[in-house]
Amino acid sequence: MKRIVSTILIICILFTFGACGHKDKVSQYKIYYVNTDKNGLTPVDYKYKSTDDTDRISEALKALAKRIDSVDYMAAIPAGVDVDRWELDDQSLNLYLTGDYESLDIYTEILVRAAIVKTLTLIDSVESVSLFINDKPFTDASGEILGAMTSDTFIDDFGQETDSLLSTELTLYFASADGLSLVPETRQVYYSRNLSPEKLIIEQLLNGPDSSELLASLPADTKLNSISISENGVCIVNFDAAFETAVTNVTETVTVYSIVNSLTEMDSIKQVQILVNGDVPHLSNLDVDLSAAISRNDDIINYNINGVFSTEDDTDYTYDYMDYSDYVDEGTPEDVETENEAPADNSQESPEN
DSSP states (O other), X not given: OHHHHHHHHHHHHHHHHHHHHHHXXXXXXXXXXXXXXXXXXXXXXXXXXXXXXXXXXXXXXXXXXXXXXXXXXXXXXXXXXXXXXXXXXXXXXXXXXXXXXXXXXXXXXXXXXXXXXXXXTTSTTOSEEEEEETTEEOBOTTSOBOOOBOGGGSOSSHHHHHHXXXXXXXXXXXXXXXXXXXXXXXXXXXXXXXXXXXXXXXXXXXXXXXXXXXXXXXXXXXXXXXXXXXXXXXXXXXXXXXXXXXXXXXXXXXXXXXXXXXXXXSTTOSEEEEEETTBOOOOTTOOSOTTSOEEOOGGGBOSOTTSEEEOXXXXXXXXXXXXXXXXXXXXXXXXXXXXXXXXXXXXXXXOOO
């Protein structure tokens, strides 16, 4: 009788521990959201409706993209980015996203990616996650394919993770509205320590201006083959053949100096050599010798987005770019006119209307 009671007691104890273990298993599921400060993740306990892992993957992705009514955190998958499909192969999940994912700044992108991976790898059948953006394998800031990511890919303390990013203020030069001059645009960017500043500048130029009133200065679909800085301060920029395509409503001179002036904002760069697949580019309407390194051109810089040059007090004088070069070292047109012409004879009567 005692043996029977003992056996029953052991069974009850094992059942109790088993129930506790199951409860812990259920409570371990979380959805990771991006906090509103965008400097970390907020894990929220989550109970799946289904016990099937494939259903849970779909449910998790919907939860990650759902708009959240919270002052503390927001959806991990941002607006403008959609889940196209996913494939699970031997505990490796391939997730295909479409939309404007590549426009995310590096700081936010790391948090978004971490939230997705950390959420999905809590599901038993998922050991790793590989991202595909618009059907292409996801690449980091240095252009390397990341491949499979696990929860351990990311540091839990995102203060440490984001310390691995550098922050800088860039002055980039894009085309004015008339395509005849360059207008500076300043932006704050976060970038990986593995990405060189000169490559960052070119990538930002390829992304185009933030202002809708400026024009992109580089041809669409241009790819950067390589970039390097020589010991004498010449930055060698090697594009693919798309660079030789004309930019609509933008002169080729503006395109070239958009690159040169943006790169020479760096103290270490004195001149820029532009190549296409290792050779001198073939640009038909250009008055610049691309067979040699090019120096900065400050005369083409304009502070008026509409494309007309102006003095510091632009309420007094405005004159267009083509005329401006004649007066760079001689003052404004009115100054020149005043110096070269005799004073007007005020004794003459005004002509009748």
